[in-house]
Amino acid sequence: MTRVLVVEDDPQLVRALVITMQARRYGVDAAPDGTTALRLAAARQPDVVILDLGLPDMDGVDVIKALRGWTRVPIMVLSARRASDEKVAALDAGADDYVTKPFSMDELMARLRAAVRRTEESPLTPGTTHVATAEFTIDLLARRVVRAGRDVRLTPTEWHLLEILVTHPGHLVTQQHLLREVWGVTRAGKTNYLRVYMAQLRRKLEADPSHPRYLVTEPGMGYRFEG
Template identity: 80%
Template sequence: MTRVLVVEDDPQLVRALVITMRARRYGVDAAPDGATALRLAATRPPDVVMLDLGLPDMDGVDVIRALRGRSRVPILVLSARHAAGDKVAALDAGADDYVTKPFGTDELMARLRAAVRRTEDTPLALGTTRVETAGFTIDLLAKKAVRQGHDVRLTPTEWQLLELLVTRPGHLVTQRYLLQEVWGASRSGHTNYLRVYMAQLRRKLEPDPAHPRYLITEPGMGYRFEG
């Protein structure tokens, strides 16, 4: 059973989410604040986290950073904050998706299913299982990246983007295709998601993120991996 940790201080919303997800056979834990969420995540590791940014004891972005320090669990933000800066801050901290309140139940469940899919094994194109460059090595079967002898911690969303690129070396992978594959058709126009996540991948893998050698932008079109 997929276990979801809901981090939300609105008891009515929590009750509605718990009823909705349990009816769809998800296991649910709930935390009313950041400290409780981090404690639950450590003692009962969830498969997905649903997180409000406006928590009573700490900002949700700080909770995301704390979770990312020890886990690759998918994090789905539920927030009334609509500003682009808030969305970018949450994604940059390590969130996998961002849903603004109020939201429809069908959309939320689709977002949840997409988050779960990103943690599952996916077929590797062209039989690729291992990618080696002068700067880093990627084992796609083990979902492990190593740079300069050290493991690189990547989120599920970062892994999925990386897989889509490195299994098609030298080929342009369009923005629309990446968005649809990772976030679904409803996010096909959200190119800011790609900019944030590609910047994160470059910071983690490129020797000089400002002048990428491996993860190349094709302006207005998409991205290309050069091994």
């Protein structure tokens, strides 16, 4: 059973989320604040975290940073904050998705299913289990990236994007294909998400992120991995 940790201080919303997810056979734990959330995350090891940013004891971005110190579990932000800089701050801290309130429950469940899919290992084509460049190496079976002798921490979304690109070396992967594969059809027009995540990957992997050698942009079309 997929287990979800809901971090939200609105009891009515928590009740609605719990009822909806339990009806779809998810296991659900709920935390009303950040401190409880971090304790439950360590104890229950959820498969996905749904997190409000406006918590009574600490900012949700700090919860994301604390979680990213030890886990790659998908984190979906659920917040009334709509400002672009708020979204970017949450994504940069390690969130994998950002849903603004009010929201459609059906859309939220679709994004939850997409988050779960991203954590599942997909079949790999023979010969593409290991990728080596002058800057970093990727072990697709172990889901591990090493740069300068050190492991590179990637969120599940960053990993999924990288995996798609490196298993199609030298080929253009369109924006629409990446959006469908990683975020589902509901995000078909959200190219800003791609830009944010590709920028994060370049900061972590490229020697000069502003002039990428490996994660190449095809303007207006998509991205290509050059090994």
